[in-house]
Amino acid sequence: MTDQPGKTESVLAAEAGATNISTKLLERISVRVSVELGSTTMRLRDLLALEEGGVVELASNFDEPLSIYANGALLGRGEVVKSGDRFGIRFTEISDAEERLRSSEGA
Secondary structure (H helix, E strand, C coil), X not given: CCCCCCCCHHHHHHHHHHHHHXXXXXXXXXXXXXXECCCCCXXXXXXXXXXXXXXXXXXXXXXXXXXXXXXXXXXXXXXXXXXXXEEEEEEEEECCHHHHHHHHHHC
16 A cells, blocks of 8 residues: 555656666766855956955955855855865855755756
8 A cells, every 4th residue: 555645556666766766867966066265346457456476355254164065056164174285175064955955046
């Protein structure tokens, strides 16, 4: 007996199998992960006047967690760490799935 009226056990099993296959295919997709250090607004003349060694002050504070995005959708926040000779990011919070979906709709 099924909990869903009108659906036989074989239909439910086929749907579950399709979902499992879909999930496996989705897990293979590559996404671009990026970390936003900060942003600011500048006048074009100031931007054009920049030279090597010039500093652009960002609107975010030094100790604020950085935003982490997957294909433009907010994934969470974190802090910069050293990973061998490279930068890494340690997640300090991960957005809930609903927030990630809302974020991806605007991306």
